[in-house]
Amino acid sequence: MRPALTLILPGLLLACDPAKDDTPSEFLDRDNDGFPETEDCNDLDAQIHPDAVEICDNIDNNCDGSIDGEDAFDAAAWFVDRDGDGFGQDGDFIYACEQPAGYTQDRTDCNDDDLTAYPGAAEVCDGVDNDCDGVIDEGTALDAQLWYRDGDEDGYGAELASVKSCTQPEGYVEDNTDCNDGNPDMNPGADEICNGLDDDCDTLVDDDDPGVVSDDNWIPDADGDQWGEEGATWVMACEQPLGYVHVDQEGDCDDDNPVVNPDQAELCGDDIDNDCDGNVDEPDAPNLLAWYVDNDGDGYGAAGSSPIYACENQDPRVPNDLDCYDYDADINPDAEETCYDGVDQNCDGESDYDCDLDGFDSVDYGGADCEDSEELANPDRAEVCGDGLDNDCNGDVDPCGLAASLYGEADGDAAGTSVAGGGDVNGDGRDDVIIGAPYHNSTLIEDAVAVGAAYIVYGPSSATASLSSASDATIEGAAEQDQLGSAVAIVGDQNRDGMADVLVGAFGEDSGGATAGAAYLFSGPFSGTISADDAIASFYGEITDDRAGAAVANAGDIDGDRTADLLIGAFQGGLSTGKEYADAGYAYLIYGPATGEIDLSFADTRFIGVHGGENAGTSLDGAGDFNGDGTKDIVIGAPFARPDGVYYGAAYVVFGPPPEGDVSLEEADRTYRGVNSGDTAGYSVAGIGDMNGDGRDDIAIGAPQSDAGAEGSGAVYIVAGAASSGSLSGATAILVGEDRDDSAGSAVSRGGDIDGDGVPDVLVGARLDDYGGSNAGAGYVVFGPLLGTVDLSEAEGKVIGEAENDFMGAAISTAGDTDGDGADDFVVGAEGSDGNGTNSGAAYIIRGGGW
Numbered sequence: 001m002r003p004a005l006t007l008i009l010p011g012l013l014l015a016c017d018p019a020k021d022d023t024p025s026e027f028l029d030r031d032n033d034g035f036p037e038t039e040d041c042n043d044l045d046a047q048i049h050p051d052a053v054e055i056c057d058n059i060d061n062n063c064d065g066s067i068d069g070e071d072a073f074d075a076a077a078w079f080v081d082r083d084g085d086g087f088g089q090d091g092d093f094i095y096a097c098e099q100p101a102g103y104t105q106d107r108t109d110c111n112d113d114d115l116t117a118y119p120g121a122a123e124v125c126d127g128v129d130n131d132c133d134g135v136i137d138e139g140t141a142l143d144a145q146l147w148y149r150d151g152d153e154d155g156y157g158a159e160l161a162s163v164k165s166c167t168q169p170e171g172y173v174e175d176n177t178d179c180n181d182g183n184p185d186m187n188p189g190a191d192e193i194c195n196g197l198d199d200d201c202d203t204l205v206d207d208d209d210p211g212v213v214s215d216d217n218w219i220p221d222a223d224g225d226q227w228g229e230e231g232a233t234w235v236m237a238c239e240q241p242l243g244y245v246h247v248d249q250e251g252d253c254d255d256d257n258p259v260v261n262p263d264q265a266e267l268c269g270d271d272i273d274n275d276c277d278g279n280v281d282e283p284d285a286p287n288l289l290a291w292y293v294d295n296d297g298d299g300y301g302a303a304g305s306s307p308i309y310a311c312e313n314q315d316p317r318v319p320n321d322l323d324c325y326d327y328d329a330d331i332n333p334d335a336e337e338t339c340y341d342g343v344d345q346n347c348d349g350e351s352d353y354d355c356d357l358d359g360f361d362s363v364d365y366g367g368a369d370c371e372d373s374e375e376l377a378n379p380d381r382a383e384v385c386g387d388g389l390d391n392d393c394n395g396d397v398d399p400c401g402l403a404a405s406l407y408g409e410a411d412g413d414a415a416g417t418s419v420a421g422g423g424d425v426n427g428d429g430r431d432d433v434i435i436g437a438p439y440h441n442s443t444l445i446e447d448a449v450a451v452g453a454a455y456i457v458y459g460p461s462s463a464t465a466s467l468s469s470a471s472d473a474t475i476e477g478a479a480e481q482d483q484l485g486s487a488v489a490i491v492g493d494q495n496r497d498g499m500a501d502v503l504v505g506a507f508g509e510d511s512g513g514a515t516a517g518a519a520y521l522f523s524g525p526f527s528g529t530i531s532a533d534d535a536i537a538s539f540y541g542e543i544t545d546d547r548a549g550a551a552v553a554n555a556g557d558i559d560g561d562r563t564a565d566l567l568i569g570a571f572q573g574g575l576s577t578g579k580e581y582a583d584a585g586y587a588y589l590i591y592g593p594a595t596g597e598i599d600l601s602f603a604d605t606r607f608i609g610v611h612g613g614e615n616a617g618t619s620l621d622g623a624g625d626f627n628g629d630g631t632k633d634i635v636i637g638a639p640f641a642r643p644d645g646v647y648y649g650a651a652y653v654v655f656g657p658p659p660e661g662d663v664s665l666e667e668a669d670r671t672y673r674g675v676n677s678g679d680t681a682g683y684s685v686a687g688i689g690d691m692n693g694d695g696r697d698d699i700a701i702g703a704p705q706s707d708a709g710a711e712g713s714g715a716v717y718i719v720a721g722a723a724s725s726g727s728l729s730g731a732t733a734i735l736v737g738e739d740r741d742d743s744a745g746s747a748v749s750r751g752g753d754i755d756g757d758g759v760p761d762v763l764v765g766a767r768l769d770d771y772g773g774s775n776a777g778a779g780y781v782v783f784g785p786l787l788g789t790v791d792l793s794e795a796e797g798k799v800i801g802e803a804e805n806d807f808m809g810a811a812i813s814t815a816g817d818t819d820g821d822g823a824d825d826f827v828v829g830a831e832g833s834d835g836n837g838t839n840s841g842a843a844y845i846i847r848g849g850g851w
Helices: 001-015
Strands: 076-080 095-096 146-147 162-165 217-220 245-246 249-252 289-290 309-310 400-406 416-425 432-437 453-457 463-468 473-476 484-490 502-504 518-523 528-531 537-540 548-556 565-570 586-590 596-599 607-609 619-624 633-638 650-655 659-665 670-673 682-689 696-703 716-717 734-738 745-751 761-766 779-781 786-791 797-802 808-816 825-830 842-846
Touching: 076 473, 162 249, 217 596, 289 670, 400 453, 416 825, 432 484, 432 808, 432 825, 453 502, 453 518, 502 548, 502 565, 518 565, 537 548, 537 825, 548 586, 548 716, 586 633, 619 670, 619 696, 633 696, 650 696, 659 734, 696 761, 716 761, 734 745, 745 779, 761 808, 761 825, 797 842, 808 842
Parallel strands: 400 463, 416 484, 416 808, 453 484, 473 528, 484 548, 518 548, 537 596, 548 619, 607 659, 619 682, 682 745, 716 745, 734 786, 745 808, 779 808
Antiparallel strands: 076 095, 146 162, 217 245, 289 309, 400 842, 416 432, 432 453, 453 473, 484 502, 502 518, 518 537, 548 565, 565 586, 586 607, 619 633, 633 650, 650 670, 682 696, 696 716, 716 734, 745 761, 761 779, 779 797, 808 825, 825 842
């Protein structure tokens, strides 16, 4: 471009030749804009001429001599800004291309005389519309104050109901400490009063607030006689403090003595102001003492003599008339009684010929007491085996001879937890017994604890020894914690070899699940140590915690095939009438003969408890022919059954043969419930034979928590064959425990014929009886027939535990005739005995006959 300019410049220079005339010509229009150069201020730019529109471009577009004047087409309007806040006010403005001093393009200032008022300014409480929003001092002002609603107009506001404002709104206050803005009597300035409210808003109500103001004042009552100590300092409280009474009850003159206060009558002769009237033993006291003549001077007045009444001592008279013979100083209530001299030395009014005070005079003086120095011997007492007394005064001392004392092998074995007998398992013609020890440790498996054991003892036995030497064979559990021996039974001849077989429970066995339980059938004869794995039949619980084998029994021949059938209880079985109910309980019937391994879900009949928690199958037994139809029946105990919704406990009788499969005990042919809630009727059950001679077999039902004799004494109910369902209060006979908490009925069994009279007898266990020491326990022999209520103190025989906590009677059973003398014997367990180590347990065989 520069060379071209170089070429042009010479021409320009020629055009500006000074020799030429430079005077504007009125005819020359170089830019062809219609204006000659004499009128055009820039004739080289067609956009500049007198008719052009002036615009803001720093050029005099219309040649009026003014550049970018206020008449420029695109000049902006500028509004005066008097207060210099950058905002002008509409109405006072000029046009200009550039901002003039003191002007601004904004015209939104609401007050152009106040530098603090303009759009966007912070609103403050000053009476000015600072932010030009048309509102003066609104609640959003920077320095606006919080005000709290005072709905109850008590001068205190509610913290959660507030507004901001430059001035106090009506109904609002500065305070926010009102805890109840709907109650003018509740605020921080109020007094705390006794109304269940936090009146002064300090979060403490009534007596919890140390500043409470109460109309009630209270005074100490140290002796609890409802009278406050006279002159004591009172306290203010809404509720009566412990150890205080209302101040209106002030006036106790001796607040350490509950029988001294204004309500008491004045008593004579005690030198006490009993009624707090300021006078002691006043003559007009309402309870004057009676003073009796004391002829013999022994301190006791003559019985039946006439007294005189006074508060003061009337010596030589005395304030009692207890002397039965006032002419002999050696005769009075403090004298020592001399029996059999015909004189009542101690004035107790008792027979002088009943020295042991048991209600029977000595036989030496025309009475019936054979041992008048021992209250445990009289015609109403049960004969106690082994105590050296003729307890029942029938002329025989301890006729119930102890045949054998058999002790557990080691600490904790709990031998005697279960016992059974009444069958010949070795074919020698004598009945044998079996004894369970569920916590016995294995001798077959190293370090296996609580496998459990069942000991076979052939009859007759006369040992006093450990079961390790006194038993003829031992059956042990197959695994740790199987607890074999939890229940035992002799069940007849299953394999038809001419010898009775045994059924043993192991309620801790795990094949069907943890503690599903099991039962094992063994065939004799037996010798040595046998494992549960050697059983001819094994029956396994269905699921975890069923506890199958907690009870086992001989059902008798229910199906008529000449082979005894089996009963197995699982008291924690979980189904009930088609619904899941924990611990409703099961009882299983298995028809014999049985062999092999059998899941109890395949039992011939499964009896199911009616409700959850009733523990049906805790006890069970063959009931004999209860209804007299020629077929054997079954009895099943459920100690926590709740007929009619009450926990009476119950025993169910099912007539044989029952349907196969599942049978709800709700459909039992007979249901016998306890008499009162908590009786635990059905804790034990037994078929006992035909006691009343009506041709139908009878049953016994134990209720160890019954209060029939005393609280927790326990009871056993004898129910005659075919008796109608209902409360056991209608039982044929009731055997009641001797004393409180004996738990009679903790075990029950048929006794066979112990006295040889041809009538069945009954055996009763009372595991908490205290005759031999606290909880030593006892077993009773009660001869049939029975009718009405019988106190077990009148039983024909009683066997007692050797020491406290033996728990004798937790298990009891007929033993059959172990010695061949024609009379049935029995066996009783004492699971807590320490005879061969702590809780080693024991079982005792007692001879029948001669009772």
